[in-house]
Amino acid sequence: MKRRSTLINTLLAASMLAGTAATAAEIEGPKVFWKISMWGNPRALSAGMEEMAKNAAEATGGNFQIKIFYGGQLSGARENLDGLKLNAFEGAAICNFYHPGKNPAWMVFSLPFLPLGDPAVDRHVRSKLFEHPALIADMERWNAIPYVSGLLPQYEILGKGKAPNDLSDWAGMRVRAGGGLGSALEKLGAVKQTLPAGETSTAFQRGALDAAAFPFTYAHVSFKISDEADWYTTNLTPGTSECGWLFNKTAYEALPPQYQEFLMSQRETIMETTQAAYAEQDKKNLPVFQETMAQVTYSDEQLAEFREVAGKPVWDEWIAANSDKFDAQGLFDAVWSYAEEAK
Template sequence: MKLMKKMTLAALLFASTSAAAQVVEGPKVNWSLSFFGNPRALSAGMEGIIEEVKNRTEGNFNIQIFYGGQLSDSRENLDGLKLNAFEGAAICNFYHPGKNPAWMVFSLPFLPLGDPKVDKYVRAKMFEHPAIVADMAAWNAIPYLTGLLPQYEILGRGEAPTDLSDWEGLRVRAGGGLGDAMEALGATKQTLPSGETSTAFQRGAIDAAAFPFTYAHVSFGISEEADWFTSNLAPGTSECGWILNKTAYEALPTQYQTLLMDLREMGMDIEQAAYAEQDAINLPIFRKNLEEIVYSEEQIAKFREIAGQPVWDAWIAENSAKFDAQGVFDAIWDYAEEAQNQ
């Protein structure tokens, strides 16, 4: 909670220096957003935006996040938006792959993501891609703020998988293409909601869990159950971002719409600062209490060989009849190249 308060303050310092005087006048509006879990680095960006919106509108546009699935189960936030049950929500694409098939591209392994500058550019551009927009339109929603999730790493219990063959038979919480990559190593993928993973560890239902490294492992209590962690597997990431109810957004006065969109850059900066701050705290603790697995360059190359291109090709083939899967996949690489050349 202290981190969230600190990041909210950072949001005000970031945006209010010149913007506070620019009051945005408008009617009284109250919004509710559905979020799974407690306040953490993933929610820090939206929390900062909410505080700045309140500040800039002098309290006329009030947005409240309801944590812990108070408004909806994590797998049903899209349904809630379609029913106009609330004005916005956070989603994780792999919680409901059939509901957001194009968004599953973000969970493919070994995409050119991981560098903060590249991530901001690529994900912001992808949130405007026709296929990504169409996924949300089917649920009366629009993409708003990417979660900018860091690369995943894996924490687990029992004997550490220091060789790639050691993953054979391990039950790993990992969704989407990342889960497919783990299956290529012989593991069994599990797609548990984040909040259920620690309990599954305690009950012996899973052996390892892939989460954004390092903040999510701590947020969901995984590091308290684990014996070891990977630090350079970097198999991929996913998209747990914020989306808005289309009906509610279009009903806003134009000045409120503009304000929300103008604050996305600030929200992304806050998210990345929150992740970096958590890494500085968590990584030394991990190294003190857990066994660190560092794979050789040869092992990483082998992993990419068996779980990279084959998983990409399978995803494109599986989805080509639903949308321009090849185009969506290529767009990420094209945007990454653009970001690197800027």
């Protein structure tokens, strides 16, 4: 009798658990497993996507599983677009300056001195640009669709050796900086390098690099640049870039509508989580920077000179170089228009 009572209790418990699991699935659907390609280690940039993956599993009772593969396990940083085109995985992160020829319209994000310093404005502008026809067309060539921005903070620069306290000190300095940001530094006489993030610390150690521009402060720590540096700029804020997230178009269109709707509903959550992760990293990293490195702070006059030399000239060159590929002037103007909307 006792064994029968135990069996009944066990069956009742299992039935209750099954009922709980059933009610936990807010979204009914088939079992789907998605692979997302990413280089480097888990970090603030990927915090929002990790949150989305967790939410996907919870909302579907475990049926929609999304896993981010780090360290280039699925593809190198420069080959993620190729992998999407080949249907090698269902999603990927890209940095626009790793392959400017593959995503020419996306290089607008890397132009210097865009009005993206305020996090709220930055978020609005990037969200709107992810729906811009020129950016969508860039990705269609790679069987990809834009999903959500990585919201990279404004860059600052860390370096070794003599600190560039005067703008003239940048002449001849080898700086890891991509896109229009790199072009802006070239206007000061620097030598632009476009190394993948994971190779930058090694380049410092080998003496092949003098300075590196990364989103401040999290990326400098994530890629161990701060371990090598002697100084950092505090207020150069020359610009940023776009390391955002894409979906494989074939895979996305094959999803049931309820999964598609879920993914699109998560974009605000992803961006909120990502920005919070950046802020948390700054809170932790900045005191360490202040204790271990010399600070390079420029005067208003020096910053105005930098913008005059490396702002509009770089914009004009970019627009002229791309006007035969897409409406470069229209895309550039859209950035400023969207920024005005956000104010």
